[in-house]
Amino acid sequence: MEHKLSDRAMLVKPSATLAITAKAKAMKAQGIDVIGFGAGEPDFDTPRHIKDAAKAAIDAGFTKYTPTPGIPELRAAIAEKLGRENGVNVTPEQVIVTAGGKQALYNTILALVNPKDQVLIPEPYWVSYVEMVNLAGGKPVIVKTTGFRPTAQKILAKINNKTKLLILCTASNPTGMLLTRDDIEAIAAVCKEKGIYVISDEIYEKLIYEGEHCSMASLPGMQDLVITINGVSKAYSMTGWRIGYAAGPKDIISAASRIQDHSTSGANSIAQKAALAAITGPQDEVARMKHEFKIRRDLICERLNRMRGVSIKKPQGAFYVFPNVSKLFNQKIPDSNALAAALLEEAKVAVVPGAAFGADKYIRMSYALSVENIIKGMDRMDEWIKKSYRTL
16 A cells, blocks of 8 residues: 655655665675775764763663753753853753754754745755755755865855755765864854854864864854754764754754654653763763774775775865765766665675765765774775776
């Protein structure tokens, strides 16, 4: 029987990153040795003191519902962290804790976007931004970038009387590119002049290898326009704990909380205590993981740049590379989807097609896996290219 699904459900596409990861895991479960560059997930264990805080919460019976916007001590710690590290001055009432950064983004988009409102999204973009805007009934408007960086001029050119919101991510998923303070100040000036809200996705702020992170909400006159999104998943290797947060104008955060009231209610109580330990506790493990990611980044970039038909710009942050593979396209493999399928089936290497991010000439590869597996995966990919493209 074919069911009559809603237009909303029919509009949304599956997540390409989750689909590739699921397929790679299914192959591994069948005993196939797949090297997975698909998942945006650190391979390190969650630091011990964070796990201990979660165990203590369980032992103390902290297993009941919490207030929808989060436990007071965690909201206070996030507000303090934003002021201390980011120069973003908010009160705890201007913070909402969510079931992962993804829910923080979705709640905020639902709180701001009306049907037919236009939302500017620089390309390449994280796969879920477009789908979230679609779910809210808004219209995604894609902004071309220069060297993967959106410019104030290109953003200004896309603004009209229907433009409501800009979504900005730095360091970027999928490219790892970092916006400079000058970039952010120029974009902020345009948004301030035109009265455009900005969602600033800063989930990779602690994984920057060259340059410095700049929070747009810290700039003069921007606190009423910027909603800062972050979480503990990437920096503290806490992806499965599902704790993110949004901070911004009180009425927007209150609206996001009302939406959360009727969707998920409060985030997991035990995970909130763990997140509190992550934000307020020792940060040495974050520094160690960042050091290891930098070694892996340098290794994968060096290997990819030696491959036939592959070129790459070294990213400054996050844990992704976004190589240009368009020279590998031919009649048999005409696009990034076909290339990703061939690499998985024939080389047993899982990558995400760039088409999912609005950039079909590229593939995304996460280097959040061991050096040993990076080398193994690079060897397989290099061998497959040499075998399949003898004339390159």
